[in-house]
Amino acid sequence: MGFMVDPDWQMWVTIAAMVAVLIAFAWEGVSLELSSLTLLVFLLIWFQVCPLTDPVDGGNRLDPTTLLGGFSNPSLLAVLALLVMGQAMVQTGALTGLTRMFVGLSKNRQRLAIALAFIGVLTTSSMLNNTPVVVMFIPIMQALATRLGWSPSRLMMPLSFAAILGGMTTMIGSSTNMLVSSSLSDLGLGTLGFFDITALGAMLAAIGALYVGLVLPRLLPHRGGLAGALLSPGKQFIAEIDVTPNAPLVGQTAVSGLFKALPEVTVRLIQRGGHNIFPPFEDVELQAGDVLIVAATRQALTEALARNSGFMLTQAAGEVGRPANGGGRRPDERVLTEVMIAPASRMIDQSVDAVGFQRRFGCLVLGIQRRGRMTRQRLGEIRLEAGDVLLIMGRRTNVDALANNPDLVLMAWATHSLPMLERAPYAAIIFLATVLTAAVGIAPISVAALSGAVAMLVFGCINIRQAARALDRTIFLLVGSSLALGISLYETGAAHFLAMAMIDHLSGPDPVLNLSVVFLTVALATNVLSNNACAVLFTPIAVSMAGELGVDPSVMAITVILAANCSFATPIGYQTNLLVMGPGHYRFSDFLKGGSPLIVIMWLAFTLIAPIYFGL
Secondary structure, three states: OOOOOOHHHHHHHHHHHHHHHHHHHHOOOOOHHHHHHHHHHHHHHHHHHOOOEOOOOOOEOOOHHHHHHHHHOHHHHHHHHHHHHHHHHHHHOOOHHHHHHHHHHOOOOHHHHHHHHHHHHHHHHOOOOHHHHHHHHHHHHHHHHHHHOOOOHHHHHHHHHHHHHHHOOOOOOOHHHHHHHHHHHHOOOOOOOOOOOHHHHHHHHHHHHHHHHHOHHHHOOOOOOHHHHHHOOOOEEEEEEEOOOOOOOOOOEOEOOEOOOOOOOEEEEEEEOOEEEOOOOOOOEOOOOOEEEEEEEHHHHHHHHHHOOOOOOHHHHHHHOOOOOOOOOOOOOEEEEEEEEOOOOOOOOOEHHHHOHHHHHOEEEEEEEOOOOOOOOOHHHOEOOOOOEEEEEEEHHHHHHHHHOOOEEEEEEEEEEOOOHHHHHHHHHHHHHHHHHHHOOOOOHHHHHHHHHHHHHHOOOOOHHHHHHHOOHHHHHHHHHHHHHHHHHHHOOHHHHHHHHHHHHHOOOOHHHHHHHHHHHHHHHOOOOOHHHHHHHHHHHHHHHHHHHOOOHHHHHHHHHHHHOOOOOOOOOOHHHHHHHOOOOOOHHHHHHHHHHHHHHHHHHHHHHHHHHHOO
């Protein structure tokens, strides 16, 4: 039994909660998870102690079932399922061919390669959650920057912005889009169709893309650093490849110094019997028993091993075999990682063979990276030095155990499961089927995405541990609590009150002016808040404004969607901005400098195009 409180008090308490959580979200001293949980608990306690009574049946309109309903929201579940599918695409290397294509183009037509890469980002992020798209394209952009002699800072921020722009063109391009559509459904106004935002969103994205491609790189600093060079995926490892009788290398000859079965791998020496063969390898045909000493990036070695685990370090390859697909966190799952030889390590001045990594640690050394010079020695004969970085492969339990070894520094951030390239076709087919199912209306997005995520698990494209790691608890808590606040704003009349206050402040019921102001307000707010939270918070307000102005609520909803995707001016505005901040060596001010003009451009473009598009 609760206390009866005047409805106006309910409204003001809800508005105060909204203001407080906005400040908390913007203040970096409090985590989004803690702020979200605090907001949720406050609403649960407040409306339990002071229920909002329904005048018809006397029930509590904001009981715990209603407030907690956001955590079972179909759009939220669809977002989480899409994150799992995106991780499966990364895990299987389904876009590896695309990576090779862009890097190959950059050899002779660098600017065309960059343009095609950004077009690829725009297109892919319209159908795939843009966070994994950025993750997949970061190494591509780093490789292109290296070939052009550019600082990565010139390409990283444009990469994030291009993904955000692509995400505003379809309903599944961004979690924000689906959440606004779901909020409309919760308010009893139906949902938006798959392509309802595509035409207007594509026009805005095209205008924004011109700025991103032509202007933004000129505004960004040319900034780099030693840390970026050390952690770059383009660093070279010296590795050893044994040519077995059944290996695809047998019988191959070099073309321009490269072997077809080893793309992007430089062969520095062929050891055959008792003598060495040095480049150029003219008229040399590889034979079973040859040992190749190669230089390659971690990515190139990873792909070579994933395509054919039989020809690399074959004397022990069978002991670290590929585990069965499926299952949860598998201790026998094969992973790749990097370890550094620590100063004063007992391994210093010992050869790789003498250390006996396979015998002592159950791990294989695939390559060695040493700054300053390269070597043509056999891998096992190289004497270790302090600071050497070893690329190793082993079972997860064995790799995790290296963290307790004082002779080695385990680079935990560099530990990744070995890509399952043989599962890439399954991942691509499942992903395309999911998109087509949602696009043609065979099933709702939530059903299609959940089905696709389960199919990825069933067909071994990802395991339970990897799927769980792909789920973002921040999104889950933030969206669930924001939906609770959104329904509270609507039910208490706070959304209607704020909408009327905005209309009065604008001094006239002009729909075009109101659309413009709503867009600008949401676009600015989304750079301080999460775009998901911003979309959910502003949708009830915008819908209330639509009712007062006699405008179709879907028009206001589309306005909120497009504006909430304008997360360009701060690194905390969207997760992709945070992803590129490190590789691009950016500061907070760099986003203000590069992103603020884009917000203004998008606002002006919307103000000019939207009235014509909507017929206002």
